[in-house]
Amino acid sequence: MWITVLLVLLITGAIFYCLARFYTNLLQYQSDHSHVVVTAKDQDEKPVGMYLFGDIINSILYTYGMLLVVSLPKLPTGWAIRLLTGWYWLYCILLVVSYRASMTAILANPAPRVTIDTLQELVDSKVTCGGWGTETKHFFEESIDDIGQKIGERFEMIDDPNEAATKVAQGVYAYYENEYFLKYLSVKRKNSDDKMSIETQNNSTNATVQVKLDSERNLHIMTDCVVNIPISLGFHKNSPLKPLADIYMRRTVEVGLVEKWMNDVMYPIRALDTTDNEIKALMNLKKLYGAFIALAIGYFLSLVCLLGEVIYWNCIVKRDPRFDKYAMDLYYEKKK
Structure with a gap:
């Protein structure tokens, strides 16, 4: 441009x-x-x-x-x-x-965020994957597609969700869990970081407060779903209640009751997330660095040009024998 x-x-x-x-x-x-x-x-x-x-x-x-x-x-x-x-x-x-x-x-x-939204991107990123329980690891290892098997090869079991969220924020880990639990974990971590920053400002003498590093990222939930199970009920094997339960469960899902129930359950978490996004300022001093640098470069170049013009006027123009400050028009006509 x-x-x-x-x-x-x-x-x-x-x-x-x-x-x-x-x-x-x-x-x-x-x-x-x-x-x-x-x-x-x-x-x-x-x-x-x-x-x-x-x-x-x-x-x-x-x-x-x-x-x-x-x-x-x-x-x-x-x-x-x-x-x-x-x-x-x-x-x-x-x-x-x-x-x-x-x-x-x-x-x-x-600033634009580089995120992982598909299983293929997760495999290509070489990020370590993990989750809770050995059943999840066996699920990926026994997968019929190559992508699931590659994820299972580097799958690491982790029992503490907070530890997993910390690794994810550092950009070196991908945590496999339920979508709604991941949303809860993301909002919980974001709010805990905000409270920690407020406590750090109020209690500046406390030396044991853990400070969030600049290299940590916000948690992102992948849009690609590995296993889509909206709702499930457990029955005994060959139970006669299963066909009738399937009919009612299908109708419950089709009319949107399951989605409404999940929205009602997740409403407090979504409200916290929305409030945080509204309070967060879009413009800060860090984003203005580029404008300040551009202004500084412009002022520096202008100052250099002004100094060059002053030096040229005093060292070249005034020392010319034909120069006469009382007849500048004649000087420029002779110079042409």
């Missing part, structure tokens, strides 16, 4: 310069071949505003000034340059508005 903006700046500056030179030469040609008697006053008059783009360097600088939403000192008299100036102003306004909108969106939106 910035390369395109730079190319448009150079090309537009060159077009302004060519139009200004063409218009000046055209007026000079008309005045030289005209048989109309002109006065000395009319002969000394020059096209208004042509000096802005009469030199290639000035043309690019004034074009760059329009890109920074700085108006021209004078509007040129040539209609071709006026039309080009109007369209270029429209381009500059659209570019500035889009740049400000994109920067605001970048600063306000959170």
Whole structure:
């Protein structure tokens, strides 16, 4: 994008310069071949505003000034340059508005997260997998597909869910459990971290408080479900109640009662998660580092250019024998 903006700046500056030179030469040609008697006053008059783009360097600088939403000192008299100036102003306004909108969106939106949402991504990531009980490990080892067998090869049993959540937050572990329990574990850990940070601020003298590391990540639940079992009931083998229970359970699931019950049970947890997301600020000082760095680079380059211009003025221009501070226009005419 910035390369395109730079190319448009150079090309537009060159077009302004060519139009200004063409218009000046055209007026000079008309005045030289005209048989109309002109006065000395009319002969000394020059096209208004042509000096802005009469030199290639000035043309690019004034074009760059329009890109920074700085108006021209004078509007040129040539209609071709006026039309080009109007369209270029429209381009500059659209570019500035889009740049400000994109920067605001970048600063306000959170950074993109790299997550694992499928079993294939989990296998390719080489992250250690684990869960509770040997039955879960045997379930993956005896799987009929290659992906489940690969997960079972590096499956590690872990009995403490909090320890598993800590490993997951460090980005080195994938914990296999029920979706709703994982949601509960995620919200519980997030709220415990918030309370811990508040206690750390209130009790600054406590040296035994565990601080959350910056390298820890928020817990993410994979969208791909390994085993989809919404609800199940246990009966004796060959129980006569199973066909009738299947009918009623299927109807219960179809009308949405199971989903409603699960939503009612998980409502306190979802309420805590929603409240946390609403309280969390979208913009903080860490996200503004990029804007501060860009401003610092711009001020540094501007200062370097200003110092270079002052050095050039004092060491080169003022030491020129033709320089006369009381007749600057004559000095620049002789220099040309």
